[in-house]
Amino acid sequence: MTAESGGKRRVLRAIVVGLALALWFSPVPEGIVPAAWRLFALFLSAIVSVVIGAFPILTASVLALAAAVLTGVLAPAKAYSGFANGTILLIVVAFLVARAVVKCGLGERLGQAVVSLFGRSTLGLGYSVFLVDGVIAPAFPSNTARSGVLYPLVLSVAEAAGAGPGEGQHPRLGRFLMFSGIASLTVSSALWFTAMAANPLGAEIARGHGLNIGFGTWLAASSVPTLAAMALLPLLLYKVISPEVRTTPEAPRAARRALEAMGPLRAQEKIVAATFVGMVVLWGAAATLHIDSTAIAFLGLGVLLTTGVLTLGDIAKEGDVLATFIWFAVLFTLSAELNALGFMGYLGERLAGALGGASPLVAGLILVVAYVLLHYLFVSQTAHLLALFGVFLDVGSKLGVRLAPLAFLLLFATNFFSANTPQGSSANLLFAGSGYLSQGDLYRLGALTTAFNLGVYLVVGAPWLLLLSR
Amino acid sequence: MTAESGGKRRVLRAIVVGLALALWFSPVPEGIVPAAWRLFALFLSAIVSVVIGAFPILTASVLALAAAVLTGVLAPAKAYSGFANGTILLIVVAFLVARAVVKCGLGERLGQAVVSLFGRSTLGLGYSVFLVDGVIAPAFPSNTARSGVLYPLVLSVAEAAGAGPGEGQHPRLGRFLMFSGIASLTVSSALWFTAMAANPLGAEIARGHGLNIGFGTWLAASSVPTLAAMALLPLLLYKVISPEVRTTPEAPRAARRALEAMGPLRAQEKIVAATFVGMVVLWGAAATLHIDSTAIAFLGLGVLLTTGVLTLGDIAKEGDVLATFIWFAVLFTLSAELNALGFMGYLGERLAGALGGASPLVAGLILVVAYVLLHYLFVSQTAHLLALFGVFLDVGSKLGVRLAPLAFLLLFATNFFSANTPQGSSANLLFAGSGYLSQGDLYRLGALTTAFNLGVYLVVGAPWLLLLSR
Numbered sequence: 001m002t003a004e005s006g007g008k009r010r011v012l013r014a015i016v017v018g019l020a021l022a023l024w025f026s027p028v029p030e031g032i033v034p035a036a037w038r039l040f041a042l043f044l045s046a047i048v049s050v051v052i053g054a055f056p057i058l059t060a061s062v063l064a065l066a067a068a069v070l071t072g073v074l075a076p077a078k079a080y081s082g083f084a085n086g087t088i089l090l091i092v093v094a095f096l097v098a099r100a101v102v103k104c105g106l107g108e109r110l111g112q113a114v115v116s117l118f119g120r121s122t123l124g125l126g127y128s129v130f131l132v133d134g135v136i137a138p139a140f141p142s143n144t145a146r147s148g149v150l151y152p153l154v155l156s157v158a159e160a161a162g163a164g165p166g167e168g169q170h171p172r173l174g175r176f177l178m179f180s181g182i183a184s185l186t187v188s189s190a191l192w193f194t195a196m197a198a199n200p201l202g203a204e205i206a207r208g209h210g211l212n213i214g215f216g217t218w219l220a221a222s223s224v225p226t227l228a229a230m231a232l233l234p235l236l237l238y239k240v241i242s243p244e245v246r247t248t249p250e251a252p253r254a255a256r257r258a259l260e261a262m263g264p265l266r267a268q269e270k271i272v273a274a275t276f277v278g279m280v281v282l283w284g285a286a287a288t289l290h291i292d293s294t295a296i297a298f299l300g301l302g303v304l305l306t307t308g309v310l311t312l313g314d315i316a317k318e319g320d321v322l323a324t325f326i327w328f329a330v331l332f333t334l335s336a337e338l339n340a341l342g343f344m345g346y347l348g349e350r351l352a353g354a355l356g357g358a359s360p361l362v363a364g365l366i367l368v369v370a371y372v373l374l375h376y377l378f379v380s381q382t383a384h385l386l387a388l389f390g391v392f393l394d395v396g397s398k399l400g401v402r403l404a405p406l407a408f409l410l411l412f413a414t415n416f417f418s419a420n421t422p423q424g425s426s427a428n429l430l431f432a433g434s435g436y437l438s439q440g441d442l443y444r445l446g447a448l449t450t451a452f453n454l455g456v457y458l459v460v461g462a463p464w465l466l467l468l469s470r
Numbered sequence: 471m472t473a474e475s476g477g478k479r480r481v482l483r484a485i486v487v488g489l490a491l492a493l494w495f496s497p498v499p500e501g502i503v504p505a506a507w508r509l510f511a512l513f514l515s516a517i518v519s520v521v522i523g524a525f526p527i528l529t530a531s532v533l534a535l536a537a538a539v540l541t542g543v544l545a546p547a548k549a550y551s552g553f554a555n556g557t558i559l560l561i562v563v564a565f566l567v568a569r570a571v572v573k574c575g576l577g578e579r580l581g582q583a584v585v586s587l588f589g590r591s592t593l594g595l596g597y598s599v600f601l602v603d604g605v606i607a608p609a610f611p612s613n614t615a616r617s618g619v620l621y622p623l624v625l626s627v628a629e630a631a632g633a634g635p636g637e638g639q640h641p642r643l644g645r646f647l648m649f650s651g652i653a654s655l656t657v658s659s660a661l662w663f664t665a666m667a668a669n670p671l672g673a674e675i676a677r678g679h680g681l682n683i684g685f686g687t688w689l690a691a692s693s694v695p696t697l698a699a700m701a702l703l704p705l706l707l708y709k710v711i712s713p714e715v716r717t718t719p720e721a722p723r724a725a726r727r728a729l730e731a732m733g734p735l736r737a738q739e740k741i742v743a744a745t746f747v748g749m750v751v752l753w754g755a756a757a758t759l760h761i762d763s764t765a766i767a768f769l770g771l772g773v774l775l776t777t778g779v780l781t782l783g784d785i786a787k788e789g790d791v792l793a794t795f796i797w798f799a800v801l802f803t804l805s806a807e808l809n810a811l812g813f814m815g816y817l818g819e820r821l822a823g824a825l826g827g828a829s830p831l832v833a834g835l836i837l838v839v840a841y842v843l844l845h846y847l848f849v850s851q852t853a854h855l856l857a858l859f860g861v862f863l864d865v866g867s868k869l870g871v872r873l874a875p876l877a878f879l880l881l882f883a884t885n886f887f888s889a890n891t892p893q894g895s896s897a898n899l900l901f902a903g904s905g906y907l908s909q910g911d912l913y914r915l916g917a918l919t920t921a922f923n924l925g926v927y928l929v930v931g932a933p934w935l936l937l938l939s940r
Contacts, residue, residue, distance in 0.1 A: 322795070
């Protein structure tokens with residue numbers, strides 16, 4: 001780190017600490033209890049510190065938790081309750097389980113198979129990226145983990161098609177394929193309940209507002225607008241980027257060669273495939289059969305460990321999952337307790353007052369658009385969801401907006417606003433760092449993709465959701 | 471893996487599954503509820519599978535948890551409650567915090583400083599191993615993590631003294647130093663509440679029996695017998711192993727050279743030292759000031775992350791801690807629920823019946839000795855504690871044994887029985903794998919050390935504990 005960036009970080013940290021102290025010691029607004037106000041001071045400072053880059057999210061969460069407990073704002077048992085939350089444990093276990101798809105090679109095989117079938121043209125390659133991503137997505141609760149499967153595939157396809165970032169290397173072809181990776185993740189994550197870590201978290205928050213969202217209800221709600229976006233997005237990017245090469249007859253051959261080199265399905269791949277199919281079937285049936293989704297994930301993990309597809313050595317490399325577990329659990333708990341202490345309701349009333357007079361339809365529209373634009377301030381989709389989703393639901397509820405459609409639109413937005421900026425999701429980072437896309441490309445194509453998705457989910461999705469929730 | 475070991479493992483797994491099914495479908499003994507019996511079938515099978523090597527502890531735990539929830543034996547909220555247990559979270563966070571001591575070099579510096587002061591003779595070197603270990607122990611809740619600091623020190627001291635495992639390399643000198651590492655960990659872990667992961671867990675279980683054990687009460691109870699064992703153990707090993715070399719004038723010089731090469735205390739080492747001193751002071755005062763020990767650990771982690779001593783990259787390597795978190799939380803919960811369902815009490819009554827008629831003193835003696843001998847069957851100190859500690863307390867209670875002394879003796883035994891066998895604790899593995907100690911040495915010296923410790927804790931410890939609990 002340079003002295004300059006160290007100095008800048010010190011200033012940013014001073015700002016955050018100053019903000020926390022200023023809020024903490026400012027008079028408690030009428031209508032809320034002091035504990036709610038102090039917890040808000042800690043929570044907001046933690047979120048702001050992440051947004052402005054003063055602290056990483058783990059550091060900010062751990063410090064906020066310690067401060068909340070040591071100052072007596074939260075009782076220890078409440079403060080740690082997030083760690084035992086079934087939804088959060090589901091994410092943690094599914095992170096570990098997803099590791100097996102990458103490790104056994106099944107993810108790459110699936111990708112090559114799709115390219116061998118649909119990859120004859122540049123546009124077909126673009127669609128194949130979306131198709132592979134969409135098919136594997138329900139087994140990957142981490143869009144970041146999924147980007148780790150998708151990126152090597154996109155890179156090898158780009159290289160096989162002769163695209164490179166330099167002069168005379170068909171840079172627009174490479175740009176099209178690479179940005180298709182980022183754009184695809186926005187919609188594959190929105191399609192499936194289990195395709196992004198924040199989805200089940202959001203469902204958990206929505207449960208607190210009386211909505212019951214599971215694997216099946218999510219898919220029913222997301223299917224129509226998301227499939228529409230998936231069908232149109234590759235074409236839009238193709239028109240806008242206009243790749244130099246439009247036919248790629250060599251791509252299916254390269255994929256077939258790669259598949260031949262892989263040989264027949266190995267035993268480990270069969271085990272992983274069977275385990276995942278079993279898990280997805282059980283997840284789909286969980287609500288009907290009254291079985292616990294988290295226990296299904298634990299069972300899947302147990303099967304993969306028993307069969308030796310995953311080893312203790314594999315788990316030992318997953319310290320990132322522990323870090324995610326900790327900050328997830330902490331921020332989730334702080335947000336939930338803020339809600340339990342009445343703060344979200346208070347904030348909602350204030351915001352509702354500002355939007356007062358708007359019709360429910362206009363209010364809902366403003367809420368969704370504002371929610372998407374605010375993501376320019378966030379580096380984590382989950383942090384954004386944790387900070388704002390509950391409040392926006394509250395406001396919508398107060399203004400008479402139909403809650404189920406609003407909740408789904410905000411939840412889908414939590415997925416598709418990832419393309420706003422290169423840092424809008426860690427799932428973008430591999431593609432953004434590939435060298436095929438400039439910062440200008442990333443912001444321009446990101447804004448375009450987000451605006452297009454917003455349009456599709458409002459124009460196609462909103463009527464569909466209103467129909468479903470009748 | 472060879473085909474033979476794969477075949478053997480399949481047989482072992484078939485045995486465990488057979489055991490689980492046999493217990494599950496056998497008639498429920500009179501006096502307990504069916505859920506308790508089925509949970510016992512799952513818990514016992516998980517423990518047996520670890521003891522006989524059919525499944526690693528993580529796999530066994532995850533499968534038992536999934537089975538318990540999916541069969542309806544445990545409700546999801548209860549089954550996952552261990553993950554939010556403050557004591558377990560304390561261990562998880564302290565594992566991460568301990569990483570900083572190794573990383574910044576403070577652990578090695580402390581070790582070299584002790585050798586430079588006390589390392590003039592072979593016996594002095596042995597004592598210095600015990601001293602270093604005993605001093606750093608309260609900051610290391612993982613005796614395994616601590617062995618990772620101690621082992622490089624012991625190895626470099628052995629090499630500096632000219633000891634090697636081969637002919638003409640003073641093999642007995644090396645054997646003495648290496649086994650001192652294993653022996654030292656048995657007592658350093660018993661000395662401090664926070665020196666071994668199972669200690670706070672045991673205190674948590676003892677709390678369920680009405681005993682309140684914290685940092686200060688533990689130290690008061692452990693100090694007299696443990697310091698006696700620490701004072702005598704190096705001498706015993708020295709007499710029994712009889713090293714070829716008895717004076718090592720070069721060791722203090724080598725240590726001083728190493729210290730000079732390190733230069734003055736670096737900024738990171740100062741931060742870590744200050745953080746640890748702060749944490750140990752706060753832990754010591756936690757009960758008096760009514761502050762939460764786990765929040766203190768989170769604060770320490772936050773400080774180390776903020777100052778950059780620990781980075782997100784360091785945390786990313788700690789997947790092992792996540793695995794430990796999962797199996798700890800699961801086995802702890804299963805054991806606690808078994809207790810809550812009345813099973814431990816039932817088992818205690820049966821065992822008490824078998825020991826009926828014995829005087830409280832004789833009964834207490836038999837319980838402690840049996841508890842130690844049973845560790846020959848266990849590969850994990852924590853699993854042993856989780857399986858038997860609560861039951862033995864129950865039995866002792868029914869037979870009129872004074873509970874506080876019995877609890878402390880069993881808790882100290884949970885630490886010192888680690889030397890029984892090389893696999894009796896993962897903290898032994900570095901020393902056992904050093905090449906300086908044969909399997910014969912390990913079992914022979916292990917039995918000697920355990921028998922000696924058992925004697926000291928019974929002869930010196932029991933009267934001291936009876937005095938304290940008057």
